[in-house]
Amino acid sequence: MTARTGRRPGGADTRAQIVAAARTAFAQSGYDGTSLRGVARAAGVDPALVHRFFGGKAALFGAAMDLPADPGVLVRRLLADGLDGIGVRVVRTFVGVWDSQPGQERLVALLRGGVASAESADLLRGFLVEAVLGPLATATGRPDGALRASLAASQLVGLAVARYVLRLEPLAGADPDQLAREVGPTLQRYLNG
């Protein structure tokens, strides 16, 4: 008997196979060291299929980490409406995704991992830079856009740690509308101040 080899056709099993291969690749090679082509090879599928299923590395990472939403898609959607009122919209979207279950558990796991060790920090940083900070930096249209984006990320990461991990009250129990009112202007100033 010979093992089945060759490229598998598209389908739910194939998608699961790609996601499993991606999870291994990200864990072993980090974010920057993982390529769609390498994941396709490991999963035994055509690279075009990985592109068709996931579009890009950030979305593949999101699927591998079982994230409740693709940050890249959310960021593009937020930026489609321009920088006017972006601060409040970012906070609303961010809190909406993080408040949801079981999404929150997965996001907390990702954050815990990213803080736990230098390797997993590299992984999370690579993903954040490609999916979130890069597009935000470009959208500011400013020469210091990368700094603006990293400042915004610092407030969002801190909001996540304070509200969902350390559970600092009354922030942890605050209404999303109130958070948007309080934290929105911070993001607005960082991105477009």
Place this chain on the structure above:
Amino acid sequence: MTARTGRRPGGADTRAQIVAAARTAFAQSGYDGTSLRGVARAAGVDPALVHRFFGGKAALFGAAMDLPADPGVLVRRLLADGLDGIGVRVVRTFVGVWDSQPGQERLVALLRGGVASAESADLLRGFLVEAVLGPLATATGRPDGALRASLAASQLVGLAVARYVLRLEPLAGADPDQLAREVGPTLQRYLNG
């Protein structure tokens, strides 16, 4: 032969003994479940001696975690000059302490621990509330002071995670003066906006 018993006199050894007992107590009973009296009993010293060495539970926790500075002392010093310009002064002080070595390593370890599990999150939260958030909330002189303080904490925790753990550039390499200019107004608005 009988073991030496009874209360030890003050001195460097006694201080180390108290700190070791405190480390065990905080790890076993959490922040709220640890008392100076209990630590004194475990260390075999008079409670008055623990008070004399450390002043209070927050300072004892800082010593047990080998922190480079006592946040309670820093907060009192910052608040002594009133709320005028408090945002920039808080960021300057915060970044100054975190930028220093070997302080940074110990603070990153504390942060990593606080994010790693629910028990250590409880420990870090208990400490932050007593040493930092409580005094800040009171200093705002506002009925929503606790919310103001927790918002400020979210930006500071996020700054620490982004700069020292995830090392998001260009934030990670930014000049402390620039950080004070950019992040100071956020703290100012949260605490006194």
